[in-house]
Amino acid sequence: MVTRRRFLGRLGLVGGLSATLGAMHALGLAGEAAAQDLTGLPVTMGRGKHVVVLGAGIAGLAAALELERIGFLVTLLEARGRVGGRAWTVRDGEKIEMIGEETQTARFSDGIYFNAGPARIPSFHQGLLGYARKYGVPIEVEVNSSRSAYIMADDGSKLRMRTAINDTRGHIAELLSKAIGKGSLDTELTAADREKLLPFLKAYGDLDETQTFTGTERSGFGNAPGAGVTFASPSKGMPLSRLLGNQRLPMTVFEDNLYMQATMFEPVGGMDRIHKAMDAALRRPALLGAEVTRIRNRAEGVEVAYRDGASGVVETVRADYLLCTIPFPVLAKIDTNFSPALKRIVAGVVYDHSNKVAFESPRFWEREQIYGGISFVGGPTNLVWYPSAGLHGERGMLLACYASGQTAAEFAKRPITEQIAFSRGVVDRLHPGHGGDLMNGVAVNWSKVPYSLGPWPDWRAGGANGRQEARIDTAEFRALQREEGRVYFASAALSQTPGWQEGGIQSAHMQVMALAKRVTAEALTAPAARRAA
Template sequence: MITRRKLLERLGHLGGLGATFSAMQALGLMSKARAAGMPALPPTLGKGKHVIVLGAGISGLVSAYELEQAGFLVTLLEARERVGGRAWTVRDGDKIEMNGEETQTARFSDGAYFNAGPARIPSFHTGLLGYADKFGVPLEVEVNSSRSAYVVADDGTKMRQRTAVNDMRGHIAELLSKAVSQGALDQQLTPADKEKLLPFLRFYGDLDEKGSFAGTARSGFDALPGAGPTFATSYPPRPLSALLANQQLPMTLFDDVFYMQATMVEPVGGMDRIHAGFDRNLKHPAVRGAEVTRIRDTAKGVEVVYRDKGSGVMNTVSGDYLICTIPFPVLTSIDTNFSKPVKQAIAGVVYDYSNKIAFDAPRFWEKEDQIYGGITFVGGPTSLIWYPSAAIHSARGMLLACYASGPIAADFQKRPIAEQIEYARGVVEKVHPGHGKDLANGIAVNWHKIPYSLGPWPAWNPAQAGRQEGNIDTPAFRLLQKPDGRIYFASAALSQTPGWQEGGIASAHYQVTALAARVTAQAMVEPRYARVAA
């Protein structure tokens, strides 16, 4: 008779961890994974087992927290003096150190901060939002799109986004309405469809009774309505040719992208508040300033050597398993005994470029332009101007004057830091004349130069420069999903959304679940006396 233990043992030999875990679920020995998140693990599952987690970014923090909840002893090592990884909130007095550059020191007004990494959370990122709720981290709305902001053409001409959006809708609706009325689409539309479509187009484009677009109040008022018989007048419609001449016109569809749709949120006081929440709730908080120099997978377990950056003392920690969340460009410089295919896969991962530049400034954009949050799209090497959503009508705010990725960011980060900052200042001056001088204490962050990161996310699909979401499926990507002996790899880089924290959470859940399955399977096939001894 084949016992469940023998069955799982054979499945483990034949099909690996995935088959074992699936079988355990089918046998009712493991909770089935929910649509989002990871299965609930027994609180004593990891008793007697020690897991080392490398890196206290979102994947490392999630891994450490969930493993501790399942009864594992966890040692979390972080090279930086802070947790959060790419989720880096810069405050007054903080140092910005970049390879090959002089150290910058943030000098911000009271309460001001700059999210140098992630700065917004989509409403469907329930993993990150769930942890924020669990740890009591207050959130506020992040105004990701403002129709009062601008799209700026290469020649410097600008128009309000509300004008670009609604005038373009009007012209498109008029053209389609004429095509329908003239029978140009009779092969595609039934008479009943035409009868319903034409009224919709009149409403969609705010067309007149003849189906023509003569302008719309949706695009804003030339004269505002006032008291008594002071009537509002609309702007005359922008010609279609003028709309099409604006190279940033496609960015009016920015908030139609699923990842960018309202409602977006942000933690009150900075993105790193969520990561601090993780650290507060760990039984053993992250060991900071621990620079890993050596990783070994042995027959008996794993061993990590790290240097305490404060004292210079070398320390060694041993465990049963290891979850590594160190960015791959950094990992290549660490002495490891990974298998040859894994080493080659890690060495072959090329990271993208991304830059941010921020200024502390009086809120002229609110008083003069009625812009409350949102983004003005300028193109070029700085790409955009991003206005703060927090502390509206306070005296000052952090204005993001550059957030660009891909090849343009790779070229721009070659410039001296002072030149990058002054270029961004000049772009703001062109959009908001007279206010370039108001921008104080500029800070530039080139992610490719940031120690312990060396880039924002992998360029898994280099042909789609600047796009980090997609159908990522390369041999290296697949290989690194699997453990190399006792070592597991987790990070946003190993998800389908490398540029989002939710991807890092998904990867951590995946690897913690795989490790839990392995420990459970081993416990079922080990002799009873071995389990007691452990």
């Protein structure tokens, strides 16, 4: 029996990459963001060719795995002492080193960990989930939204998320119903549409028979149901003026964002579990502590010099091609022979700011019926994020700050001790009396993290601070999609989702495909060149 994989492999050997790609599209295999994207390429395609991959974050790991699978020899260099890049899971005893700051040492209980970088995976990010599945990394649900969590106004008043969401819906539904009843929308609605819309608004806002919103059990009980004939009653509706007076009210729709919709996932035991499993699957795992100091891009191949972190010895590796996933602010500081135009582009990529502050704590929030999810508090810390893992355990990791953009840039100027103290104070304001429960606080300012120097690019240089996904299309962004000589670039920074790991996988797969196409084309022209000689 000829399987699809075998058929595509034979087709690639006979007809080259273009025939293989055409067949993959026809079979519905190309264009999927899954770990199996490139399985149709012949496994001997890269035989005899060597690629050096710089950076063992998600893009570098995905590229190395796919290049190895189609026959390339791969050397993967990573400056850090770990794989994962931004996917950094901090556990007990580990160091947090940042430029210009004293080293922090995490002091956490057994089983407690802090995802300093990515901490959730949308269900449609099938590339990352595909790698987790392929390499046996267990996944659990990440509770991204809890209706028991809060939105807190600037004056410290707070509303349960369920109250803010459902009472606002009730008031909007009532206002629309009244407008329809007065004929205010007659020019926008047909008589048939009006007749259908009014029952929908009644259900949408839980209005009474007079199309009035007075309150709803969706927002909580006025009187809770009990034993015997202890009946439930709905809570009284919150006045619209109070709802609108809470500056965090727009955050009640955050989970409607496609990237935040349930179901969300996380790897059991920390985000870096996926990256460690990917590295372990490589025939030649990443060489850690290898800080790149020089890159040479030549007509006949590439040359990379790196310093061994343990010995200080400088080594050199030569290869046919280079795939670089190093963050651009870091790459700009490396000695390269890139063209002046490319050097200017690399040096000009502006990275955003992002901070996280985390504490170990007894799970006091669970006594308030909060099991996972996020409370939005505004200000320099932005939110309080409750752990999904280890429910009903004794202790958990509470994220007391996760903010990006200019607000994060200003907050990062404060001493680390002040960042931790401020974040503790916000939690105490949100959960009175519990600030003292927080212990072993640590802070990460991504703009100060070595070998990162920021979380993701702000391609619009100030116009998109804090935005992690957008329609990115600048001349510089397009230029970095293209190879220069034998050097290719891949990273989440070069995707439409620079703040998500899926973007790194998509970028890596695209450049692996570009390399495969190039090698195939060169193989097809090589015999003719030899005959001419």
